[in-house]
Amino acid sequence: MPQLRLTKHHGLGNDFLVYLDPDRRVPLTAELARALCERHTGVGADGLIRLGPAEAGLAASMELRNADGGRAEISGNGIRCAGQALVVAGVVPPGEMVVATAAGERRLDVGPTDGSGLAHVTADMGRPQVLGDAPEWEKGDVKSAARVEVGNPHLVLLVADAGAVDVPARGSSAEASVPGGVNVEFVTPGPGADELTLRTWERGSGETLACGSGSCAAAAAARAWGLVGESVAVRNPGGVLRVAFAEDGSVTLTGPAQLVAVVEVALERPGGATLA
């Protein structure tokens, strides 16, 4: 029966199945993503990533579908996992590489994977655009507010204690008040210098353990407010992501990618149909 070999990874608890498809034999269909990502009857993951052939000079082209089968343009955690998968499979050595995504080419710096499966991966996240303050949000415990664009829209709210915020109640309410929705970051400076404590309400997902684009948005707003320098440790509930600013205002995001398992599945399904 046709078999597909994948690796499972996670970045701060956000988990992905990744497969290499250099010969374009296994299209990333919605059905394949739903079947493999299903937690009980499949392998289980938040998303499925296909790494296909790419133009000369690029390591791979990356396609991503979420567990519901829908396409996603990019994921900060997903692209770190994809970079680790390319190195673990021996497609490229550890170091710098460029991956083509639906959101354009992304530069990665993938560290070696240690015996426990852990690697540190830095991804170029482009230039966050701080669109300006949002004074209508500056009330109660919100001392400053800014709208930030990081490929997707963010509302960053500077609060006295992000740990004490009722994120589901306030995040959903803020998301609903912006046409098209918005990701909402509750951020508090500290505990150390150049550190931020962050809790994120992700548009369409609710509160999450860690958000890559949200960490970049929060760091960009905090920098505009003069609260942090060029390299910021953003403490998400699920772990720390480091945001570093280049001179042109673009940022890189560094965080862990954890190899969980090597997985082999049959592509045949009951009744003789195949998934690919």
Add this chain to the structure above:
Amino acid sequence: MPQLRLTKHHGLGNDFLVYLDPDRRVPLTAELARALCERHTGVGADGLIRLGPAEAGLAASMELRNADGGRAEISGNGIRCAGQALVVAGVVPPGEMVVATAAGERRLDVGPTDGSGLAHVTADMGRPQVLGDAPEWEKGDVKSAARVEVGNPHLVLLVADAGAVDVPARGSSAEASVPGGVNVEFVTPGPGADELTLRTWERGSGETLACGSGSCAAAAAARAWGLVGESVAVRNPGGVLRVAFAEDGSVTLTGPAQLVAVVEVALERPGGATLA
């Protein structure tokens, strides 16, 4: 780094990771179960099964821990998955075998696994004890009620339409009213002859897609009430389980086991510790 090879299976959506440990090298610790069963940072499953060496004449000894790390004596879905794992790994050929469990020796009849990963497995479930009617429950839409023991305690309630019952509300209330708790089955005869439609409230788990011991309890009560014959198709929300009575009152339970994936994980953890 030390590696462990496992297979992932499910029985009507209840999923298990299974590994063979013929040389007693990888103890089934609570930590290993929690790490591997965790849905996002591990492989993900409801439980982890170790198949170790057994006395002559037995196929294996089976140990099971749930995702929370706690030991479980037996699981009707788990033992079907374990039987399939033994055949898929080539330890025994398809057919009859005996597996030692914490609840005693259990006889299995494991069918061959087809190209889609599906096998049908029959497990000996012992003799359900219909302890007698429970007239205090016969009110409203409950026409008959019985207490049944299948290694664990059950309260079987015969209702006009199991599909219409508010199982979470009524199941939790019934569980709470019995000292030590109880599994609660809402059962309706049909739609066909010798068929039952079942919804189960599992003690400690809530409503589940399918319950092996609950299917046996419901069939035993329905047989005591004269509603079904010797072979009963029990329609659980997650699929059909077949309960067959032998002359001595013992039952076998037949249902699907689905091979999902072959999985390989590293046993080393960050910091150099190992899981086994």
